Amino acid sequence: MRVLKYAILGLLIKRPMTGYELAKEFNFELAEFWHASHSQIYPELKKLNDEGLVTYDIEISGDILEAKRYSITKEGELEFTQWLHKDEKIPKTQKDIFRLRMYFSNNLDPKTRIHLLENQRQQHLKRLNTLVKTSEQYPEVPDLYSDRFGDFVVLKGAIMRQENIIEWIDQCIGYIEAGAKNKP
Amino acid sequence: MRVLKYAILGLLIKRPMTGYELAKEFNFELAEFWHASHSQIYPELKKLNDEGLVTYDIEISGDILEAKRYSITKEGELEFTQWLHKDEKIPKTQKDIFRLRMYFSNNLDPKTRIHLLENQRQQHLKRLNTLVKTSEQYPEVPDLYSDRFGDFVVLKGAIMRQENIIEWIDQCIGYIEAGAKNKP
DNA sequence: TTAAACATGTAAGCTGTTACATGATTTA
DNA sequence: TAAATCATGTAACAGCTTACATGTTTAA
Incomplete structure (x- = not known):
């Protein structure tokens, strides 16, 4: 390719x-x-x-x-x-080791799961902050034909992706805390 | 690894x-x-x-x-x-060809950009619908120690990711439409 | 009876990482 | 003067895809 x-x-x-x-x-x-x-x-x-x-x-x-x-x-x-x-076919698989780990997370006790999730959360939050800081260079949407337009939209996408991952991590933590409360 | x-x-x-x-x-x-x-x-x-x-x-x-x-x-x-x-370091790069294309999108006229974005949107929406249908097998959060728990959380994550990508695509389309209105 | 599914393997080639290898120029 | 940056390349290896290769069993 x-x-x-x-x-x-x-x-x-x-x-x-x-x-x-x-x-x-x-x-x-x-x-x-x-x-x-x-x-x-x-x-x-x-x-x-x-x-x-x-x-x-x-x-x-x-x-x-x-x-x-x-x-x-x-x-x-x-x-x-x-x-x-050219149109691009979306990939079937976006390889992600952490999600693979979470897929197998039933083999871990709740505390360890939450520790791993918190660790990821922290890393993604740090990355998010860096991206947000970078995005301050774009107080408004750049001109459509400037090459800063591409920078801008993918930066927005990167920020949204980090926010989304953090949201997912938080939900996971929520599920585990709720599940552990029922059967401690 | x-x-x-x-x-x-x-x-x-x-x-x-x-x-x-x-x-x-x-x-x-x-x-x-x-x-x-x-x-x-x-x-x-x-x-x-x-x-x-x-x-x-x-x-x-x-x-x-x-x-x-x-x-x-x-x-x-x-x-x-x-x-x-083991704790997992988050990857610096999640390779994504479509985002690479969008990074270079200033080389395309607005109509083509929107066409490419709509095409992606449709593909991601289709994938999202499939995932949502699959998620109906999980009316509630599976037990923490069942191996369905891992299935469940990564499926949730996959759904959230698709929703997030679609949101990003919609924002991109919005930026382009707004920009093209000013200078057609 | 034929197509789909079951079942296991190898080979060639592309992509990507880490390490090897060397050296010049600039800045603190 | 030492460290950081500039600058270009190769080699070995790991990971992954596509194609090659072969054959059996089951269900329509």
Whole structure:
């Protein structure tokens, strides 16, 4: 499916970037729903260059440090746009280890279950706070054609997802507390 | 990390199963947040057997059709329980291709964006309806120590997640409609 | 009698992570 | 001058998907 290919092409439409810069992008807002490390990015950039979807110029910092600044080509833009127009089938499975654990939680005593849930709750709350803080950079909805629009909607989605997970965790805790009260 | 190992061990605690039956389990409720196909399961069962965490008896249906019915061993139960007690770090990234597309959505005209969103909406709504129908099997919260408790809480979570995604999609559509009105 | 379900396995290939490997430049 | 950041690559391995491969039993 080569999603990384399209992720890179999409980022290069914003502006030409080095592999190193692309790797950084995958660690900010984007990181909530897509990630790639440099060991994936460099080979992919090479491949995209072979396919004629990107080109690069070499930049020199200081005396000898070379950086390849990649730009998307016309063909690259075309392929990216075609991909972007396609309907996406929703995935059957969103792998989630914690939910797998909860699926098996009848094997744990109530106290342990609540401990595990509280631990998750705390982590998600922390993440939520970070996301909310980031969202303060968007006092209003960005222009539809600005690339900040995409940032904005996925950030909103990330916040809503964290809130939803916390709500689910709270309900789980509620079920366990109610169940433990009946049969302690 | 070998999550599949623990997923299989957890399922075998419920009851002894064949590889074929395990594969089926990964296609029902569990499928929302974990999946494995038979080509992964059979080698893993072999490995677990080598490690002494499961054993099997051969069952014969009809004249010659053999099935290996796997049971978890004491060691297997111990390892599983130890795993289940561990705190889980929340993942930095939950890969989501559709959100990646939306991240790049400034490259699409508003009509196409709304088309893509409506398409997702419809798919998630369909999934939601299926989940809600399934949840009717749980008129009340199952007993804390019944293995239906795990089924129940993750099903609740799956429903909440679908509702949340639909809410996000609706908000996205709202942003686009509002933005397109200002600058058509 | 035929299609669906039962049943088990292997192989090739893609994706992704962690570690290995090296070195330059900038900033504190 | 030392640490952080910039910069690029490869290798080994784990995980997962799709296809290949084979055959039996049951229910319509």
